[in-house]
Each structure stands twice: as structure tokens, then as C-alpha cells.
Amino acid sequence: MFFVGLDIGSSMTKVVIINEHDEVIVRILGPTGAEHRRLANKVMQDALQLADLTFDKISYVMATGYGRLNVPFADRQMSEITCQAAGVHTIFPGVKTAIDIGGQDAKGLKIDRGRLVDFVMNDKCAAGTGRFLEVLAETLGIRVEDFGNLSLQAKDKVVVNNICTVFARDEITARISEGKPIADVIAGVHDAIAGRVVNMVKRIKIEPEIVFTAGLATNIGVVKAMEQHTGFKVSIPPNPFTTVALGAAVLGKQIVFKSLEKGEPIKRKERSLEEARFFSSGEAK
Amino acid sequence: MTFFMGIDIGSQNSKGVVINEEAILARYKCSSGINYNSTAGTIKEELFKIKPIADISYTMATGCGADNVFYADEKVYDIKCSARGITYFSDSVRTLIEVGARSTRVIRLSEKGKVINFSMNDRCAAGGGIFLQVIANVLRIDLEGVGRLSLQSKNPITFNTGCAVFGETEAITRVCEGFSKEDILAGAHKALAEKISAMVTKIGLEEKCALAGGGGLDVGLVKSIENKIGTELIVPSQPEYISALGAAIMARQKFMSCQ
Numbered sequence: 001m002f003f004v005g006l007d008i009g010s011s012m013t014k015v016v017i018i019n020e021h022d023e024v025i026v027r028i029l030g031p032t033g034a035e036h037r038r039l040a041n042k043v044m045q046d047a048l049q050l051a052d053l054t055f056d057k058i059s060y061v062m063a064t065g066y067g068r069l070n071v072p073f074a075d076r077q078m079s080e081i082t083c084q085a086a087g088v089h090t091i092f093p094g095v096k097t098a099i100d101i102g103g104q105d106a107k108g109l110k111i112d113r114g115r116l117v118d119f120v121m122n123d124k125c126a127a128g129t130g131r132f133l134e135v136l137a138e139t140l141g142i143r144v145e146d147f148g149n150l151s152l153q154a155k156d157k158v159v160v161n162n163i164c165t166v167f168a169r170d171e172i173t174a175r176i177s178e179g180k181p182i183a184d185v186i187a188g189v190h191d192a193i194a195g196r197v198v199n200m201v202k203r204i205k206i207e208p209e210i211v212f213t214a215g216l217a218t219n220i221g222v223v224k225a226m227e228q229h230t231g232f233k234v235s236i237p238p239n240p241f242t243t244v245a246l247g248a249a250v251l252g253k254q255i256v257f258k259s260l261e262k263g264e265p266i267k268r269k270e271r272s273l274e275e276a277r278f279f280s281s282g283e284a285k
Numbered sequence: 286m287t288f289f290m291g292i293d294i295g296s297q298n299s300k301g302v303v304i305n306e307e308a309i310l311a312r313y314k315c316s317s318g319i320n321y322n323s324t325a326g327t328i329k330e331e332l333f334k335i336k337p338i339a340d341i342s343y344t345m346a347t348g349c350g351a352d353n354v355f356y357a358d359e360k361v362y363d364i365k366c367s368a369r370g371i372t373y374f375s376d377s378v379r380t381l382i383e384v385g386a387r388s389t390r391v392i393r394l395s396e397k398g399k400v401i402n403f404s405m406n407d408r409c410a411a412g413g414g415i416f417l418q419v420i421a422n423v424l425r426i427d428l429e430g431v432g433r434l435s436l437q438s439k440n441p442i443t444f445n446t447g448c449a450v451f452g453e454t455e456a457i458t459r460v461c462e463g464f465s466k467e468d469i470l471a472g473a474h475k476a477l478a479e480k481i482s483a484m485v486t487k488i489g490l491e492e493k494c495a496l497a498g499g500g501g502l503d504v505g506l507v508k509s510i511e512n513k514i515g516t517e518l519i520v521p522s523q524p525e526y527i528s529a530l531g532a533a534i535m536a537r538q539k540f541m542s543c544q
Contacts, residue, residue: 010454104451104454124446124448124451125409125448125451126448126450126451131450131451131454132450135450162408163408163409164408164409164410165410165448165449165450166387166410166413166415166449166450167387167408167409167410170296170387173319174319177319177320
């Protein structure tokens with residue numbers, strides 16, 4: 001039996017296919033773009049091809065992420081927060097706190113035995129999200145991917161006082177023109193972002209084991225800063241981008257198993273792998 | 286003849302004004318750049334080119350780079366300068382909205398033109414002119430053309446954010462969805478006007494109300510704020526010089542009182 005988790009995020013679309021033992025068969029990542037409805041279909045077909053499966057072999061498709069309602073072939077939709085809790089728990093069964101910093105938002109989840117207990121989220125202000133680093137990467141003319149390693153060369157941390165990304169950019173430009181080393185500035189930026197997110201997550205009380213996921217978990221500088229600010233070691237999954245999609249697949253599997261146990265038919269939607277038309281709803285001209 | 290100078294080093298643009306006892310003699314504006322010291326130097330040189338004069342009796346500096354105006358006799362807070370500057374145009378202004386690149390200030394003035402109270406977005410750039418700048422940039426439109434285009438809109442879009450950084454992402458999404466430049470710009474004006482109107486409410490609106498700073502050059506923004514707060518705005522000519530002009534007038538007052 002095979003289960004699909006499809007996570008349509010604001011910048012990336014992720015697909016994970018698992019078997020009944022929670023083993024990942026296929027994992028793919030692609031840019032979402034503006035026309036994510038059309039892409040959902042394409043990414044799904046790519047994943048099936050990679051797994052050497054046909055669509056009728058899939059027992060359940062769970063869609064999540066902000067574009068989850070635009071997946072015409074999904075059996076069910078669930079919020080990315082519920083899926084995240086299930087996903088990190090599958091990899092780290094002892095997880096109590098999950099912190100997720102993506103391109104557009106930051107979230108903190110309190111998890112008890114794989115169940116979501118509480119969460120906090122910031123999607124109103126760019127400070128404390130991946131956008132903060134992207135804006136500063138543009139200003140410094142350095143790729144975001146190189147930030148982690150560069151920050152390891154820092155001898156000192158430049159203090160970033162401004163919370164607002166726009167004001168922080170001005171502040172950093174001023175520090176650079178004063179001649180502060182780039183590595184020290186980047187280390188300061190990592191410290192600022194970790195400080196902000198940890199402060200937010202403190203509202204739901206941080207307990208180990210802490211799992212850190214999404215884009216910023218691939219940045220060694222931010223990971224180290226998170227450990228400093230939380231005071232605990234932070235676990236990073238081997239694929240920090242696809243934990244939500246994994247959780248979606250796992251939740252789909254649980255639904256199927258529950259139905260099988262009770263001897264009920266599996267509740268599924270009418271599925272079609274047809275391309276969804278982007279401008280068909282009349283919401284845009 | 287005595288001359289006085291006001292220099293305003295802003296976060297985006299820097300402005301300089303030279304006055305004598307009666308009138309404005311020269312104005313100059315340029316980008317602030319990264320090195321405020323050299324910008325301050327350039328402004329002085331250029332002003333002297335426009336109006337060749339022997340010496341300046343007193344210079345006051347203001348704005349976020351006031352410390353870098355190495356030739357200034359005194360530094361003065363920008364809120365005071367803006368308040369002083371607007372009284373040059375009208376002494377019946379009781380509420381002054383100044384829209385700058387980074388921050389917007391709403392200033393309540395007394396009958397004598399003194400600052401009673403003010404509000405300013407100092408922790409978050411939402412409410413500052415930069416919101417419009419990033420969206421104009423996404424649409425590849427010069428800031429000067431923004432107001433005119435925005436006024437042609439019939440269905441302004443609604444922005445879900447006031448944050449300049451997220452506003453950029455949202456504008457890109459709307460472009461991809463096929464919304465027109467006019468509707469996106471008008472939406473941006475509406476969003477900014479809402480933020481500014483909230484600041485006005487906090488201070489309390491008392492007429493007459495004026496709009497100055499670089500935002501005063503944007504007819505679309507002026508209209509949007511007027512619609513939102515429900516009163517007509519006085520917009521001085523060359524509104525971006527208001528703070529530099531105020532600094533020059535204060536320099537003159539200071540010099541005269543010492544004589």
C-alpha cells in the first residue's frame with residue numbers, strides 16, 4: 001500500500017510517497033510558482049513516475065500547505081501544522097517542541113506523543129522568517145546558501161538592534177560601511193533571527209527534544225544560534241523541507257488503517273489527475 | 286546680508302535649503318547614499334553653485350544623518366523642523382502628516398506652531414513610503430508615475446499586509462494573477478493610507494491638516510489619505526523640503542536672537 005503527502009507551500013511544493021511501514025519511497029521538491037494548481041498535477045505525476053507506480057495503486061492522497069485546496073485529486077486536506085506534528089514525530093518519536101522557519105512564516109509547535117497540543121505562528125512580519133535573510137543576502141550580494149558557512153568564520157557578532165527587516169537592512173548597510181567584517185555581520189543576523197523566533201516560541205514553553213525544520217534548518221549558523229537561544233541541542237531531520245509532506249502521508253495512512261480495522265470503506269473523494277485551470281474561477285481578470 | 290542653511294539627511298534622500306532674512310534662495314536634493322558625510326559635503330557645494338554667496342551665518346542639520354553634517358553649527362530634531370517648516374506655508378495647520386521613505390510622522394501643532402504631540406512608526410517600516418517604493422519597483426514604474434496611474438484604477442486590490450517586505454511578495458502574486466498595474470498601485474495607496482490614518486486617529490485629527498515629505502509628491506497617496514481621513518489636505522509646493530526649510534528657519538531665528 002502506498003500513501004501520498006502533498007505539501008503546497010508558498011514557495012516550494014513537496015511530495016512524499018510512503019509505504020505501510022512509513023518508509024519513504026519517493027521525495028521530491030519543486031518551486032510552487034504562481035500557477036500552483038497546474039503544478040500540483042505535474043509534481044504528482046513526476047513522483048509517481050519516480051516511484052514506478054500508477055495512480056490507482058495509491059491508497060490515499062493527503063494535501064496540505066497553503067495551496068492545499070487547489071489539489072483536485074486529494075482525498076482530504078489537513079492543515080500544515082497538524083501534518084508537521086505527525087511528520088517530526090515519525091522521525092523523532094521523542095519530540096516535544098518543533099520550530100519551523102520558512103520563507104514566509106515561522107511556527108512553534110508543542111507536541112505530545114505525536115499530537116499537536118499548542119502552537120504559535122508569525123506570518124505578519126518578515127522579521128523572524130526566511131525573508132529576513134533573503135533581503136539581507138540581496139543587500140550584501142551574497143547567496144543565502146553561503147550564509148551558514150560564512151558565519152562560522154565570525155570572530156565577533158554584530159548586534160542588530162532593529163526588529164523590522166527594512167530598518168535592519170539600513171542598520172546593516174551602516175555597519176558594513178563602518179568596516180565591520182561580513183562574517184561578523186552575518187553571524188549577528190543569524191543571532192537576531194534566532195532570538196526573535198525563540199522569543200515567540202517561548203510563549204508555548206520550550207521543552208526538549210527540539211526539532212528544527214524548513215529552509216533555515218539547513219543553515220548551520222542559524223542552527224547554532226537556535227541552540228544558544230534555547231539552551232538545548234536542536235535535532236535536524238535529514239530532509240528538513242519534507243517533514244510536513246511526510247506527516248501528511250502518515251496521517252493519510254492512519255485514516256486508511258482505521259477504516260480497515262473497523263471494516264469500513266475508505267472515505268475518498270472523486271479523484272482526477274486532470275490539470276486544474278488556473279484562471280477558471282473568475283477571481284482574477 | 287546674512288544667509289542661513291538647513292540640511293536634512295534623510296534615510297533615502299538628502300535636502301538642503303539656503304534662505305536669507307526674507308526668502309528661499311536655493312534648494313538642492315540628492316540621494317543620501319551610504320556615506321552621509323560626503324553627501325552633506327555635496328549638498329553644500331551644490332547650494333553654493335546655485336547661489337554663490339560668501340558665507341553662511343548659521344547652519345542647522347536634521348534627519349537620521351544629522352550627526353554627519355560636519356559643518357553644521359547645531360543639530361535639531363526632525364519633528365521640530367517639520368513643524369517649523371509647515372508654518373512657512375500656513376499658520377493654520379494643526380495636524381501635519383509627513384510621509385518619508387522609512388518613517389511617517391503625524392504631528393499635532395498648537396496655534397503658535399509648537400509641537401504638542403506626535404506619532405511615528407519607529408519600530409516597523411509599515412506606514413513609511415518604502416511600501417510604495419517596493420511595489421512600484423515590482424511593477425517597473427518610476428515613483429513619479431505612481432500617483433497618476435493609481436488614480437485611473439476602478440477596482441483597487443486589497444493588500445493583506447502592511448509590511449513592505451511581504452508587500453513585495455504579494456504584489457508579485459497579484460501581477461501573476463493578472464491584476465492591472467493601476468489596481469495594484471491603488472491598492473498599495475489604500476493600504477498605506479489605512480496605516481497612516483490609524484496614526485492620525487491616535488494623535489487626533491484637528492483641521493487644518495497638511496501633508497508633507499516625499500509622499501506629498503504622490504497625488505494617488507494624497508487622494509487616498511483624503512478619502513480615508515475625510516478631510517482635504519494642504520500640500521505645500523516641493524513638500525519634500527519641509528524639514529530642511531524648517532531647519533533653515535530655526536537657524537535664522539537662533540542667529541537673530543543672539544544678535
